[in-house]
Amino acid sequence: MERSDRAAVTVTWLKKHRPIYIGATRHPFTLAIRDGSVDFSSFKRWLGQDYLFVRAFVPFLASVLVKAWKETDDDADVDVILGGIATLNDEIAWFKREASKWDVSLDSIVPQQTNLDYCRFLESLMSPDVDYAQAISAFWAIEAVYQESFAHCLEDDSKTPEALKETCRRWGNDGFGHYCRALQSLANQQLQKASEEVVAKAEVNFLRVLELEVDFWNMSRGTT
Ligand SMILES: Cc1ncc(CO)c(N)n1
Numbered sequence: 001m002e003r004s005d006r007a008a009v010t011v012t013w014l015k016k017h018r019p020i021y022i023g024a025t026r027h028p029f030t031l032a033i034r035d036g037s038v039d040f041s042s043f044k045r046w047l048g049q050d051y052l053f054v055r056a057f058v059p060f061l062a063s064v065l066v067k068a069w070k071e072t073d074d075d076a077d078v079d080v081i082l083g084g085i086a087t088l089n090d091e092i093a094w095f096k097r098e099a100s101k102w103d104v105s106l107d108s109i110v111p112q113q114t115n116l117d118y119c120r121f122l123e124s125l126m127s128p129d130v131d132y133a134q135a136i137s138a139f140w141a142i143e144a145v146y147q148e149s150f151a152h153c154l155e156d157d158s159k160t161p162e163a164l165k166e167t168c169r170r171w172g173n174d175g176f177g178h179y180c181r182a183l184q185s186l187a188n189q190q191l192q193k194a195s196e197e198v199v200a201k202a203e204v205n206f207l208r209v210l211e212l213e214v215d216f217w218n219m220s221r222g223t224t
Pocket residue numbers: 050053054142143145146213216
């Protein structure tokens with residue numbers, strides 16, 4: 001592909017891998033939240049596992065911040081990522097409150113294999129050998145799946161149970177949507193300048209994120 005054809009690499013990926021993306025963002029678990037049929041024990045399992053995931057997401061974000069600081073000239077990238085880190089601080093406090101509401105004891109959650117696999121993937125991206133283009137595009141994909149999944153649960157015709165709406169709003173709100181578009185545009189900027197090899201690696205990572213997201217929803221549903 002010519003450089004000029006790659007104005008928005010992430011848009012190309014979304015078109016090319018549409019069925020897989022839909023599989024992650026219209027998963028039976030989140031569709032069950034949306035139609036009100038979700039089993040609360042599945043929700044509680046998701047809550048506990050996602051808390052562990054988000055804890056592992058903190059050092060990953062910190063590593064993306066360091067890469068942005070090293071590899072970009074203006075402050076825009078660092079500012080967007082720093083905003084993400086600030087949100088994560090609130091998110092961890094929210095998980096603790098939500099868990100106590102649902103009687104989920106966060107201290108005794110054992111990470112399931114899927115979660116360990118996902119955290120290991122994050123760790124692989126934290127290596128200094130992985131460039132910023134790869135890290136920021138994976139970061140965007142991870143956030144975008146949650147944004148699309150939970151925004152769908154808040155549409156007018158959804159029957160999301162009242163007790164789950166706050167969770168859906170956390171990732172489905174317009175502000176988070178705006179943040180995801182900002183990440184997507186940072187990813188596009190980097191991918192546009194990146195070598196063919198880096199773009200190819202980033203596309204593999206994108207697919208791996210989608211696969212891990214599907215596995216994560218499956219785990220929450222108790223089907224793995
Ligand atoms: C598994 C997973 N993917 C994405 C997000 C979004 O931050 C999250 N909290 N958990």
